[in-house]
Amino acid sequence: MHFLNYLEEVRKMNLPFGEYAILGSGPLAIRKIRDSKDIDLIVTPKIYRCYNKQKGWKLRLAYGNFFLKKGNVEMWRKIGFWKIKVNIKDFIDRAELIEGLPFVNMKDFILWKKKGFRNKDKKDVILAEEYLARGC
Numbered sequence: 001m002h003f004l005n006y007l008e009e010v011r012k013m014n015l016p017f018g019e020y021a022i023l024g025s026g027p028l029a030i031r032k033i034r035d036s037k038d039i040d041l042i043v044t045p046k047i048y049r050c051y052n053k054q055k056g057w058k059l060r061l062a063y064g065n066f067f068l069k070k071g072n073v074e075m076w077r078k079i080g081f082w083k084i085k086v087n088i089k090d091f092i093d094r095a096e097l098i099e100g101l102p103f104v105n106m107k108d109f110i111l112w113k114k115k116g117f118r119n120k121d122k123k124d125v126i127l128a129e130e131y132l133a134r135g136c
Helices: 003-013 045-052 088-093 106-114 119-133
Strands: 020-022 039-043 058-062 065-070 073-076 096-098 101-103
Touching: 003 039, 003 073, 003 101, 020 088, 039 045, 039 088, 045 065, 045 073, 106 119
Parallel strands: 020 101, 039 073
Antiparallel strands: 020 039, 058 065, 065 073, 096 101
């Protein structure tokens, strides 16, 4: 499935603005820097609790944190798994509205990805920094 289809899944969720933002590889995919295999949402505790009770959402564990997954959508309430302590609400509040959806801004994205340990995190930092260097 293509990234734009994932965005439709998020739109159908009708989440309230100020309660979530798209992270993961979403900030790169929306800018057509690289595609994404899923969509990662960071959400407030209120949204997480609500979806934790809804049918179809499965509780998963990765990088020492629990998250919810349904189809191609992953919902995270913490992003401390990269050994970066970030207030999710700050990332949500600073998100950029693109195509009607909030995406974590590129500076926050780079800060988060620089703390990553996977090769893809390092590659994503390079892609994002090159994008910003072009004045985009």
